[in-house]
Amino acid sequence: MALNKYITEQQATLAERKRPAMIMTHVVCGYPSFEDNWKELEIMQEFGVDLVELQFPFSEPSADGPLFVKANQEAIENGVRVQDCFEFMAKVTKEFSFKVVMMGYFNTIFKTGQRAFLQQLKDAGGHGFIVPDLPIDEAQELHAIAKELDLSPIVLMTPTNTDARLAELAKSADGFVYTVARKGVTGSNTNMNEEVAGFIARCKQFTEVPLAVGFGVSHADDIAFIGQHADIAVIGTAALKAWEQGQETALRQFFTALLK
Amino acid sequence: MALNKYITEQQATLAERKRPAMIMTHVVCGYPSFEDNWKELEIMQEFGVDLVELQFPFSEPSADGPLFVKANQEAIENGVRVQDCFEFMAKVTKEFSFKVVMMGYFNTIFKTGQRAFLQQLKDAGGHGFIVPDLPIDEAQELHAIAKELDLSPIVLMTPTNTDARLAELAKSADGFVYTVARKGVTGSNTNMNEEVAGFIARCKQFTEVPLAVGFGVSHADDIAFIGQHADIAVIGTAALKAWEQGQETALRQFFTALLK
Amino acid sequence: MDLFNFTDGREGYYGEYGGTFLPEILHSTIEQLKTEFRKAKDDPSFWQEFIELMQSYSGRPTPVTHLANLSKKLGGAQIYIKREDLNHTGSHKINNVMGQGLLVKRMGKTRVIAETGAGQHGYATATMAARFGFDSKIYMGAVDVARQRPNVFWMENMGSEVVAVTDGQQTLKDAINECLRDWVTNMDTTHYVLGTACGPHPFPEMVSWFQSIIGREAREQVLAATGQLPNRVFACVGGGSNAIGLFQGFMDDQDTQLIGCEAGGFGPGKGNHAARLAYKDASVGVAQGMKTYFLQNDDGNMLHTHSVAAGLDYIGVNPILVHLWENNRVRFEAVTDEQVTEALKLAMRTEGVIPALESSHGFAQAILEAEQMSKDEVVLINMSGRGDKDIFTIADALGDEHWKTFIRQKAEEYGPE
């Protein structure tokens, strides 16, 4: 509910901010380091990003593409623990005005304990969570606790889902829906075309909740396209790639071009 | 018949020659070379050897031990042909007083043609043949031709033969019988003992033909032992070993010690 | 006992283990698979087709062999082995793979992908793909590619593309992740041929079903050979497919003990082994599509594992076996690398059989126990595969110097790159 309210508010300011869509960015906790994460987030804040996913590194990131796989792996090798991620999130939510959702794999939550995990997420100022390997059928308990704690379980809708399944997914949707623009994992470019538009339209038939569009957003054109059809553009791999290429300078250039 | 007569004559001169037994030696044609063979034979003549086996080299000398195997192989590699062996034999029988028998494997005879081979053997002055891989059961044709040409097929008797088999073998025996003192191939030493004596005695029950004792004869004692029980001592590997160690000098020393 | 009667619980769950933990994008793919599998399972002609294929192509039924010499030497129980090593491609993996091949044909897909660790499953899948005319890609950890080149060689020669996975530990679990990544991209044309009774439902059930051919045959064969049921049945447990395959034959024979033999590696202690249940270093988690015991740390990140047998070197375990273990139907034991190589040597010398290093785990535990049993008792070991394809691993495990010399000579013969 808290997240829904925030998104509605941000939505309302888009025209004034000359933005075709809201922006959600992605950071892998502790990769390359928490210091780098902080600098990235400062730039994201500077460019008026609306939402940030903080990914908790996991040893088996099976829904991620190569760049994020490497990020997950190295973060773990650097010794990043779940507790470090929560502490970092608490600092971030205190310092920055964008809202934060946790992104990660279910085992991280399960192993910590579902209630304990969500309580810590709440305490750290997070507003929701995206767990790509947890289908709604297996998520009853987690969603129930989330409801109690006013956290939004971000549901994914995908082009392969049947209408019946989309309807089912819509029942669990809260905060926003993460619509996956194409098959595959994170990382490679998506061709934003009629097919994607059709898929988004199909999702809209089933839910009123705002729609984020993810997987391969990297150009200003993509944002414009998403603005026409949906609500939130998700910038993942593209931003990390920029950071890896030239830290602050490159990331600033990237956002400048993206949001021009 | 020719061979039988020669052996009987030689036998008669043993006492006079102060020899406990007749001596048969062995040379592998063309190994190390025909020149070396000739020098070996000169020494053998010098020491009054009675008989010489000229081995025709074969590529599969499966009844021979390591030293003769190598000799066969190298002779073939040196290009020694069957014709060369016959030519050499002709020179030898012309020059020396000992009698010569051919020793070799059946394929050499078979491939040349049984009649053609024996005719050439006869022409070269040979008196008989020892073919260790030709059992009497497979030798009817060869033996029949030999009879025509007055060549002696030298039969082998062995410690593993039954009495019945010895009787059978005796029927084909001519010239002399080659009694194999022990199991195994040519080369290693035989312990001349009661067992060997018993075996020779057993052979004598079945044949009147003189007995040669082979396989591993290398000392004066062996000759003495053979003299007590049989007629001919066969010197094979031991002489070649001496030649390899020091040519003429070593071979002379060997025979000196052997026949002292 | 019908392990797969879900009417009283949740479909795909065995006690609290199992489930389907997959990205949403695979939802309809897995639903299609469930439906097709259910149809096939309910259709007796499908099983018949499967049996006939396994007979004519893979030489089934595989026999049960009495190891009279070994039994006598140990002085205890009569030891029998189920000869999965005699299958085409040399292990039980082919049972599952050919079964899935038939399903793929039914689903009208044209491409298969598979993970492989030791290479046996990849080898079997490449074989199946060649036989069925499917395109195929095999994912294999780069570390495994390096140590199991012979299997890679055959897979490639049968027309499969082999991809060396360079993520993570570069072993089996990483190959599984990479398969999932391929699958979420190409599910329209592609079936993921999972190699063991793990992963999301319906894989554990499906793989178990195809592998149940082992237990069905074995029960009859042991009865025919000995006039009695085995007192104890041993199988190595990597993912758990050969074990569940054999155990199913004896599930209702309450007097038959079932023993799962895990990779004890260097012995207990995190990172030293791959024993999920026999040692105390694993805990419940959710990964690679299922809920089960994993060798993981407190954050839920997976530990390094070790075993002399690549096929047992895995973080998770068949959820059905966990359930049976909790219900005291299956006992779990672990044997160390050292015990395993000793058992292998003994089997070779006394009986002329070469169990795979994986299968040698079953031998090692059975040898320990048979010695204590009486002469009129019977034990059955699953010889899940043959070791002769693992010559590099076995030569290394045995430290054979002649072998090293041979390899050095061969390298010299090949000359520099």
Place this chain on the structure above:
Amino acid sequence: MDLFNFTDGREGYYGEYGGTFLPEILHSTIEQLKTEFRKAKDDPSFWQEFIELMQSYSGRPTPVTHLANLSKKLGGAQIYIKREDLNHTGSHKINNVMGQGLLVKRMGKTRVIAETGAGQHGYATATMAARFGFDSKIYMGAVDVARQRPNVFWMENMGSEVVAVTDGQQTLKDAINECLRDWVTNMDTTHYVLGTACGPHPFPEMVSWFQSIIGREAREQVLAATGQLPNRVFACVGGGSNAIGLFQGFMDDQDTQLIGCEAGGFGPGKGNHAARLAYKDASVGVAQGMKTYFLQNDDGNMLHTHSVAAGLDYIGVNPILVHLWENNRVRFEAVTDEQVTEALKLAMRTEGVIPALESSHGFAQAILEAEQMSKDEVVLINMSGRGDKDIFTIADALGDEHWKTFIRQKAEEYGPE
């Protein structure tokens, strides 16, 4: 036709071929063997014991597999293969070896010796010796030891002593000579387990008898699968044991053509190949205990032979097959190394089977002929062994660069001696 009815001729002779050409010292040994063999052959319970042993230990009957893809691709006859590759130890050699093992037990001997070229027969003999508890020594040409190290490794691990023979060409024929030398020394305790249907009588008959299990099974199986007899039956011919084993099943089926496939190596020309009958480079001779065709020069000394398949690389050939060839019952053809490796690749890719390089000769000739035949005709190929144990040879034959890199890395890992 009873090939072994000698009442009208000489025992051990097939036409003018065969016989017993051995040193006199082995006379009683070979007589004992003949007697024991005759007794066993006349005793139906012996064959029964043999069959049961082969079932429980080696997985017989081996199936017959329809190669539907390959048949379709060629557009001609329906191709079936007899799966001797699925035997324990991976080839038909085990049939003969286990049979002789039973005879050795009957004769009360305790030690066996064997020659081996490719290593398959030595491997099988080492296995048999381990299983029967015999001492064993395997003679192998030094050249073959160097190129077939994997088989040596397994033989040694099964407890056999492997002796590298350094005489002659240091290959199969020299190993046979060395066996004869051992045998003339140790015949009291020792049986010489000859590996093919060659050598002195009774070996050709005895080996053929044990191998006839292939043809007996195959005839029934092809009939059951196709409702007809095969029009043509193909088998590779090294010494000739797998060929005579299979052919015996069809000897009286006059409409079934029998085709022996020899090693054409680099093609015709002395020294280039090991084809005794298909090419014109061999002639009749007497060696290695028998009278038959040999690749020899005018002096009767044996020629060098060449084949990509070590198991076919032999100077002589089964005298029974020569007789059948002279009587136009068996046709002989030779295929070159190149044709053979192409056939191997095709078999792997279209059907997921890996015939040994030896067996691939049968495939190569059958492929040539099947293409010309009609779709309702049936051909049967003997897949005498599997190729996966010959990875070094096959990788070399196919010139695989990845493999070479792997071997170089492995050598580096092992470090200098």
